[in-house]
Amino acid sequence: MIKSPPVTAELPLDTIENKLVADNVNVFYGAFQAIKHASLTMRGQHVTALIGPSGCGKTTFLRALNRMHDLTPGARVEGSILLDGEDIYGPDADPVVIRHRIGMVFQRANPFPKTIYENAVYGPRIHGERDKRVLDEIAERALRQAALWDEVKDRLNRSALVLSGGQQQRLCIARAVALNPEVILMDEPASALDPIATSKIEDLIGQLTEQFTVVIVTHSMQQAARISDFTAFFHIGEIVEVGPTNQIFTHPKEKRTEDYITGRFG
Amino acid sequence: MRTAPSARSVAATANVRARKIVDAVATAVLWVMATSIIVLLAAFIAYMIYLGWSALTPSFIFGMPKERDAGGGVGPEIYNSFYILVLTLLFTIPIALSAGVYLQEYARRGKFREIVQFSAESLATVPSIVMGLFGLLVFVYTFHWRYTALGGALTLTLLNMPALLRVTQEALSSVPDTLREASMALGGTKWQTITRVVLPSAIGRLTTGVVLIAGRIYGETAALIFTAGLSVTVNSPYDLNPFHTAETLAVHLWYTHSESTVADVDRIGNGSALVLLIMVLIFNVAARVAGRALTKRFTGRAS
Numbered sequence: 084m085i086k087s088p089p090v091t092a093e094l095p096l097d098t099i100e101n102k103l104v105a106d107n108v109n110v111f112y113g114a115f116q117a118i119k120h121a122s123l124t125m126r127g128q129h130v131t132a133l134i135g136p137s138g139c140g141k142t143t144f145l146r147a148l149n150r151m152h153d154l155t156p157g158a159r160v161e162g163s164i165l166l167d168g169e170d171i172y173g174p175d176a177d178p179v180v181i182r183h184r185i186g187m188v189f190q191r192a193n194p195f196p197k198t199i200y201e202n203a204v205y206g207p208r209i210h211g212e213r214d215k216r217v218l219d220e221i222a223e224r225a226l227r228q229a230a231l232w233d234e235v236k237d238r239l240n241r242s243a244l245v246l247s248g249g250q251q252q253r254l255c256i257a258r259a260v261a262l263n264p265e266v267i268l269m270d271e272p273a274s275a276l277d278p279i280a281t282s283k284i285e286d287l288i289g290q291l292t293e294q295f296t297v298v299i300v301t302h303s304m305q306q307a308a309r310i311s312d313f314t315a316f317f318h319i320g321e322i323v324e325v326g327p328t329n330q331i332f333t334h335p336k337e338k339r340t341e342d343y344i345t346g347r348f349g
Numbered sequence: 350m351r352t353a354p355s356a357r358s359v360a361a362t363a364n365v366r367a368r369k370i371v372d373a374v375a376t377a378v379l380w381v382m383a384t385s386i387i388v389l390l391a392a393f394i395a396y397m398i399y400l401g402w403s404a405l406t407p408s409f410i411f412g413m414p415k416e417r418d419a420g421g422g423v424g425p426e427i428y429n430s431f432y433i434l435v436l437t438l439l440f441t442i443p444i445a446l447s448a449g450v451y452l453q454e455y456a457r458r459g460k461f462r463e464i465v466q467f468s469a470e471s472l473a474t475v476p477s478i479v480m481g482l483f484g485l486l487v488f489v490y491t492f493h494w495r496y497t498a499l500g501g502a503l504t505l506t507l508l509n510m511p512a513l514l515r516v517t518q519e520a521l522s523s524v525p526d527t528l529r530e531a532s533m534a535l536g537g538t539k540w541q542t543i544t545r546v547v548l549p550s551a552i553g554r555l556t557t558g559v560v561l562i563a564g565r566i567y568g569e570t571a572a573l574i575f576t577a578g579l580s581v582t583v584n585s586p587y588d589l590n591p592f593h594t595a596e597t598l599a600v601h602l603w604y605t606h607s608e609s610t611v612a613d614v615d616r617i618g619n620g621s622a623l624v625l626l627i628m629v630l631i632f633n634v635a636a637r638v639a640g641r642a643l644t645k646r647f648t649g650r651a652s
Contacts, residue, residue, distance in 0.1 A: 149534065151530070151533070151534060154529075154530070154533055156457060178536075179536045179537075179538060180536070181536075182533070182534055182535060182536040183535075183536040186534070186535070187534040189527065189530065189531065189534075191527060193525070193527040193528060193530070193531045194531075195528060195531065195532070195546055195550075196528075196549070196550050196647075196648040197549070197647065197648055198648075205532070205535060205537075205545075206535040206536065208545075209532075209535065209536065209537045209538075209541045209545065210536060242648055244648075255531070258531075258535065259534075259535070262535060262536065
């Protein structure tokens with residue numbers, strides 16, 4: 084079911100934990116600055132949507148949140164991003180540990196060319212889990228959480244590549260969930276899917292907040308409105324406005340936000 | 350109902366008919382060319398079997414070669430071909446695979462990578478006879494090994510390593526980056542990503558590469574004449590020691606036809622050629638079966 088729209092006035096902001104806090108973040112690709120002085124607080128067990136026109140930097144910002152830019156030659160991140168108060172760009176921070184705690188789902192489903200089961204348990208396996216019973220339990224729990232279990236339980240040893248696009252994307256969510264992360268980052272996870280598969284993913288995101296903090300990039304404002312509690316509007320590398328989702332969509336404070344959500348550009 | 354005076358017909362015009370003829374002719378020509386490959390291969394194999402079949406007796410396949418008299422066999426040569434193949438692959442695969450993984454997965458674009466690439470490509474263009482003379486200088490004259498299977502295998506390694514490196518690089522670059530990203534995003538290290546995702550995804554192409562290299566190793570002569578030698582050890586023809594003199598089947602084929610004084614040269618030649626062909630085919634099929642099994646094991650999917 085589609086989640087009821089969050090009620091701004093009643094969001095008990097004081098009591099929601101600040102899970103992930105980006106402070107004055109700059110991202111550079113070589114000499115080009117893709118993100119300029121972005122600060123954003125992502126609240127625990129809520130969905131924060133990053134919206135904005137193509138090329139505004141929302142994906143670049145998302146990828147800074149689990150240090151994926153480490154893998155891009157020439158990319159550089161400045162500023163701090165605190166996970167439970169600890170800087171993930173600090174001197175002691177390790178990307179392997181960070182990515183264990185902050186999972187990611189990509190725009191295009193990218194299951195490994197392995198069995199469905201092996202996809203689901205890939206994370207636990209590389210982090211050292213060997214016990215077959217434990218792995219079986221993790222696989223079932225993750226696939227249930229990703230609302231995929233009933234569709235695949237009889238063919239766990241088939242290749243993941245035989246699944247439909249929507250199923251593959253839910254498998255990718257299961258793969259991230261299997262690590263039991265605290266935060267799940269999603270980069271337009273439904274943009275390549277048909278409406279039915281999309282609504283399944285959206286329902287799923289609502290359920291995931293029972294346990295996880297979700298940060299989602301989306302190009303669909305309707306989607307942001309349907310599933311998110313908070314929304315950040317990006318424009319040309321800057322965060323123009325942040326706020327509870329229905330406030331952003333009903334009473335934006337900034338002219339540029341209003342222009343974008345009313346379709347005047349984008 | 351009315352028809353406009355200028356209504357156009359749906360029937361083919363002369364222009365359309367002419368274009369369709371060109372289309373039909375082109376299709377026919379391309380089909381003939383493609384089919385001719387199959388016909389050539391079939392004719393070639395049939396002719397080889399026709400010529401060599403009568404020579405394939407147990408005494409030929411398992412017997413010792415003879416220098417003068419008729420009735421010699423090629424047992425030790427078959428063994429040597431296989432021995433040198435295994436030895437060469439033992440050297441070639443680890444080097445090519447490691448270098449390929451390094452260049453493709455670790456090395457940043459830069460001078461070092463360019464130099465390695467340039468060296469490999471230069472090595473790939475060296476004619477095999479030149480490589481054979483190089484092996485002669487190094488292994489036979491400098492190391493005083495005399496003619497040995499090891500010297501031959503090392504020479505073949507130099508000769509074939511660049512090709513396998515190329516294959517490895519292409520196999521790795523065919524693995525989409527999104528898979529590497531997925532593994533890294535789950536907290537995988539680079540090494541885990543390579544061993545658990547990248548290499549298993551590339552295993553099919555890697556197997557194909559090894560099969561092609563193996564075919565070349567079986568058929569190689571020029572590089573082996575001066576390194577592995579033109580004779581077999583008479584008192585222990587199936588020696589496991591890598592320092593035994595090791596004439597291979599392909600070299601034997603060349604030798605009997607060009608140098609030897611053996612009485613039944615045609616029978617030996619035709620028989621050797623057929624045995625060589627069968628060995629290549631057997632290895633080819635075996636490697637493909639192994640590749641399928643590996644792919645299935647790693648990916649849960651038949652190739």
